[in-house]
Amino acid sequence: MSSEFELIARHLAPGPAADAAGMSLGVGDDCALLAPTPGTRLAVSVDTSVADVHFPADAPASTIGHRALAVSLSDLAAMGAEARWCLMSLTLPEADDAWVADFAAGFHALCDASGVTLAGGDVTRGELAVGVTVMGEVPEGEALTRSGARPGEVIAVTGALGGGAGGLARWQAGERDPDDALLRRYLRPEPRLAAGLALRELASAAIDVSDGLLADLGHLCVASGVGAALTPEALPLAEGLVAALGDDDVMDAALRGGDDYELLVTLPEAHLAPARARLAAEGLALTAIGRVTDIPGVAGVADDGATGWQHFSGDTP
């Protein structure tokens, strides 16, 4: 790596909290050495976010850092795992110190808020892209998977839907106010880590809504060998969505919009009230939006063949 890029890499060094986080050796050796907690399973996932595919290349650098980590942490949330460590691979076209400082600030702030320690990474030259590997822990046998849904259970979703699609629409319409509620949903999604932990013993299956509600519900149904009957009028809509998109597009954004990073779960009816109470303590709603059935497929919505959001580029993936 050139010295120019080495300087850049210093922005990505782990903080002094690393020792306390079960990390005996971090950036600066060939590997980081981590101390997994006995009795837990290690949940691992990687997601790469590519400029102008998964996010606008000219978005504020701090939001690109936040968002790339949030997308990966959302997978830990969906497993009911406690976030512990991450590794980041940053590819960027030039060594722009100010940009990287801002990027790193957004990344580190979410690390701190989520209790995650950056354990290593690399910086390479190329088209702007951020790959984030996350590692979390979950007690043996307690992970939330996609395959546990059973007919008769309630389908529920945390928070609100359509914010990702609505925020993207606002960005594309020229909105740049970082405090705009919808834009914030798109650029700075909050991974539902606390909700995932709270739902561990109550939910029977979980997935995060990244590709769009219908698409991700479809993944969950296939993995569980079940079907679903949705109640579209029950879908919780992100604040400001009707004003931003108009009545005609709201339902499509909630059903097929991606990048919401809410948790979609199934749970026995009797677990709904206690689950709501736990999430209310986190300031988060849990809304029942349908039932698990034994008929394959998703009933209750028009089948126009479109499932899954097409991301920023209007193309996939």
Place this chain on the structure above:
Amino acid sequence: MSSEFELIARHLAPGPAADAAGMSLGVGDDCALLAPTPGTRLAVSVDTSVADVHFPADAPASTIGHRALAVSLSDLAAMGAEARWCLMSLTLPEADDAWVADFAAGFHALCDASGVTLAGGDVTRGELAVGVTVMGEVPEGEALTRSGARPGEVIAVTGALGGGAGGLARWQAGERDPDDALLRRYLRPEPRLAAGLALRELASAAIDVSDGLLADLGHLCVASGVGAALTPEALPLAEGLVAALGDDDVMDAALRGGDDYELLVTLPEAHLAPARARLAAEGLALTAIGRVTDIPGVAGVADDGATGWQHFSGDTP
């Protein structure tokens, strides 16, 4: 992800051996769930290889898959860690099924040869790049680090040097025979995992030679707070290097060429013979090339300011 890319992703699914490798849940859920071995530390590292920066974009796809994994595994080797799992993030400009099948074959073959299980990954669209996160295990307190070198110890290197630079030169000269020894060194480097394990109790410090001998020796010396006196005429040269590069460039390739992925270690003199015996059992040489000193810097070579190889592009990183 588009269905086109989902098809592609199937080439990267883990094999049936996954269950046996301490992996209770792999590709197909939000995270893979791994079972770390009690009493061990988890060694983790990530490296991203970008087309035409770290490897020629038109290299055979199987070698790109092999090489991206090898580069990351080399970091585990340098820690004395046993390779266990990996995650792969593949970014590619188009969904070319045949290319990905070949790429995956090279990747999976090295997984099998190294005892590594692919635990997850993603496929995204963009400029060709491969990010590989590796996870290995090492008994607590037995990891080889960069910081353990002590004055008076022997500096030694596994295998031979200059093969990376020599192979790249042959590629650039038009050589395309996959059995060409030097080209093979460049395109299909062999991570020294067995050597790392064998040297665990014998070496006091280790690093892999990725940036070039001088650069990596410099990293090790800084981390250990020591200096080094090299004996350049002792450097083991890759087979065919003189014929490929000519006398004038051979020493530069061995000292400053990168991508050799040999292990550079320091060890007490009394450990040299037993270390050689263990590596001989693996068919690998261990050559003494200098001494650790208490004078900062690397003595024994002309200081022309150039340290570290400039990778494929002739530019960095």
